[in-house]
Amino acid sequence: MKKLFVFTIVGLTALFLSSQFFESSSKSEDLSVSSITSDKTQTKTLRSVASVELGQKLKQLDDLENCLDSRKCGFSNSDSREYDLEVGRAIKVELEKLYEYISDEEIEDEWVSELGRRYIQFEDGHIKEAALMLLSTQAPSDKNLEVVLSEVISFHSAPLVELGLLELTKYKTPVWNRRIDESFMKNLNSGSLVVRQLLAKKISQFLTNDNRAMYKEFAATTNDSKVKRYIEAALSK
Numbered sequence: 001m002k003k004l005f006v007f008t009i010v011g012l013t014a015l016f017l018s019s020q021f022f023e024s025s026s027k028s029e030d031l032s033v034s035s036i037t038s039d040k041t042q043t044k045t046l047r048s049v050a051s052v053e054l055g056q057k058l059k060q061l062d063d064l065e066n067c068l069d070s071r072k073c074g075f076s077n078s079d080s081r082e083y084d085l086e087v088g089r090a091i092k093v094e095l096e097k098l099y100e101y102i103s104d105e106e107i108e109d110e111w112v113s114e115l116g117r118r119y120i121q122f123e124d125g126h127i128k129e130a131a132l133m134l135l136s137t138q139a140p141s142d143k144n145l146e147v148v149l150s151e152v153i154s155f156h157s158a159p160l161v162e163l164g165l166l167e168l169t170k171y172k173t174p175v176w177n178r179r180i181d182e183s184f185m186k187n188l189n190s191g192s193l194v195v196r197q198l199l200a201k202k203i204s205q206f207l208t209n210d211n212r213a214m215y216k217e218f219a220a221t222t223n224d225s226k227v228k229r230y231i232e233a234a235l236s237k
Contacts, residue, residue: 145168
């Protein structure tokens with residue numbers, strides 16, 4: 001597997017702190033000197049705690065990914081594939097912990113998206129799922145959309161594809177809708193059976209006045225009877 005893109009823990013933590021705690025330093029002018037000093041001390045403490053906690057989580061992820069390269073960590077040594085699976089499960093657990101932390105702290109920052117996009121490209125479906133959950137905490141963006149379309153929607157796991165479709169419902173602009181339609185049509189034509197049928201079954205969430213004719217034409221020409229039935233049912237609503 002790939003080596004983690006060079007994020008420094010210090011850099012990521014600095015981005016987090018600047019977005020979450022910097023605003024607390026601005027106080028009204030009538031505060032006493034002692035009050036201001038107290039506020040500064042409290043802010044410094046919060047920053048220190050957040051820095052340590054976030055840094056530990058990011059370091060744990062980095063250490064686990066290093067295990068994939070070194071093959072010298074305390075995982076199964078008898079079978080190479082089993083070793084990768086065990087490390088993958090451990091990475092998934094750490095990503096889920098990070099997801100809970102980011103959700104609880106309501107962190108919205110580009111480094112979160114960068115980390116999610118990085119891990120969603122791993123071949124392990126469990127890691128992809130946890131990385132997708134990270135992306136789900138962030139606002140829609142062109143880069144996040146592209147990685148969901150390329151790494152999730154065409155994947156062979158129905159539960160993961162379903163989570164990906166849920167994430168795509170956040171993308172509402174005409175430009176994003178057209179990009180989603182392009183991906184759907186590609187997968188409806190050449191994707192796996194699981195992907196084709198799941199897309200057809202869930203297509204009603206993505207129908208607009210602009211794309212109904214396109215999906216109607218596809219349903220009329222497809223040889224997959226189940227896909228045809230799902231799309232026609234959605235169009236009839």
